[in-house]
Amino acid sequence: MKQLTKLSDCVKCGDCCYYHRKYLGLSTIFDKDRLAKKFIADNGEFLEDKGKFFQARCRRKKSRNYFFCDFKDGNLCSLKEKRPFGCKLYPFNIMKDRKGKISLGIDRDCLGVKNRTEKQIFDYVKYLKPMLRRIIKTRKHCVEEFQPELEIIDYL
Ligand code: SF4
Ligand code: SF4
Secondary structure (H helix, E strand, O other), X not given: XXXXXXXXXXXXXXXOOEEOOOOOOHHHEEEHHHOOHHHHHHHHHHEEEOOOEEEEOEEEOXXXXXXXXXXXXXXXXOOHHHOOHHHHHOOEEXXXXXXXXXEEEEOOOOHHHHOOOHHHHHHHHXXXXXXXXXXXXXXXXXXXXXXXXXXXXXXX
């Protein structure tokens, strides 16, 4: 999957993968039917079984009032290409709007977004839309509730 955000942006920024609440957003889930047994065996201690899917564990850092994903490694993700789809999708998120319509949200505070032009962003949205429409047909649990901090950039 192509990425809008460059790795160099994330290395500089690192403002991801920690949360105010214990459970990460639904976007950071690992679909059980898509996970290799070896991945589960190697990473089982970092995964919480949520029934249809696993979710990355997150723990509160003693010195800070946030919960950090266990896979966070400095400013990056230790899973690299094996990270969940929702993490690859970030700074975008599939979410309902205030009326429940499925939309595509974007985090305008993300450095990777700030460093791209509007044309680059809209071209990327054009690339994403067909893929996301296919995904939400079968993976309804990937649709998050409305998140007011994200801007709705399009509908799916
Ligand atoms: S906020 Fe954006 S630039 Fe910063 S780490 Fe997250 S994806 Fe990367
Ligand atoms: S799995 Fe990786 S990219 Fe996803 S929240 Fe955890 S550290 Fe971040």
